[in-house]
Amino acid sequence: MSSRQDPEPDQYDAFALAYSSANDRNLYNAYYARPELLRLSGDVSGLRVLDVGCGAGPLSKQLQDRGADVSGFDGSAAMIDLARQRLGDDVDLRVADLAAQLPYGDSEFDLAVASLVLHYIKDWAPPLAELRRVLKPGGRLVVATMHPTVYAVGHPDADYFALTQYSDDYEMDGQTVWMTYWHRPLQAVFNAFVDAGFHISKVSEPPPAADTPPELLPTADGRSFICFLFLELTSA
Numbered sequence: 001m002s003s004r005q006d007p008e009p010d011q012y013d014a015f016a017l018a019y020s021s022a023n024d025r026n027l028y029n030a031y032y033a034r035p036e037l038l039r040l041s042g043d044v045s046g047l048r049v050l051d052v053g054c055g056a057g058p059l060s061k062q063l064q065d066r067g068a069d070v071s072g073f074d075g076s077a078a079m080i081d082l083a084r085q086r087l088g089d090d091v092d093l094r095v096a097d098l099a100a101q102l103p104y105g106d107s108e109f110d111l112a113v114a115s116l117v118l119h120y121i122k123d124w125a126p127p128l129a130e131l132r133r134v135l136k137p138g139g140r141l142v143v144a145t146m147h148p149t150v151y152a153v154g155h156p157d158a159d160y161f162a163l164t165q166y167s168d169d170y171e172m173d174g175q176t177v178w179m180t181y182w183h184r185p186l187q188a189v190f191n192a193f194v195d196a197g198f199h200i201s202k203v204s205e206p207p208p209a210a211d212t213p214p215e216l217l218p219t220a221d222g223r224s225f226i227c228f229l230f231l232e233l234t235s236a
Contacts, residue, residue, distance in 0.1 A: 027218070057072060
């Protein structure tokens with residue numbers, strides 16, 4: 001991977017279809033992030049669940065199939081269009097910005113699932129305050145975010161402890177796309193949730209799912225792999 005200047009706003013609109021296609025079957029999303037988020041979410045039957053940064057809706061669909069009453073939002077209108085095709089017009093899907101006030105009332109949700117969205121945001125305090133607001137007291141937040149060691153390994157000469165913006169390129173369905181992230185050290189990740197009024201219930205650094213196709217595994221044993229950090233949190 002290489003680096004360049006930041007991509008334009010609403011970057012996902014430009015490659016929504018390619019991203020959605022890759023997301024449905026690649027290692028990082030289909031066999032790593034979503035299985036662990038579903039495991040941490042537990043039994044969602046009958047729960048009101050908010051899919052934070054829902055993209056084209058693959059996680060929303062799996063939560064829905066498990067009996068959840070799902071709402072979802074994303075900053076990309078193109079992604080929401082794809083999610084409506086997957087989930088149907090009767091599901092509450094909205095274009096909204098996690099860095100702004102969310103278009104939901106107080107204490108609406110039992111569970112919020114934030115899959116690979118927080119690492120795009122510089123200041124976590126406002127979005128975490130909003131997520132706590134829309135969760136019921138005692139509600140849960142399940143998060144997957146970029147593991148801080150990814151930046152440390154990929155940028156060994158950089159300051160690990162500095163809040164740093166960086167961009168990497170990826171091949172998705174034959175298309176090269178650029179993604180921009182904010183790196184923060186592990187202590188800043190944990191402290192952001194604690195300062196926002198969440199209790200950290202679980203921290204997970206899992207291997208890929210057991211049913212991952214062998215050709216997708218980064219190593220023969222499937223365990224020598226780390227990319228995302230997973231947390232289950234409870235709202236006070």
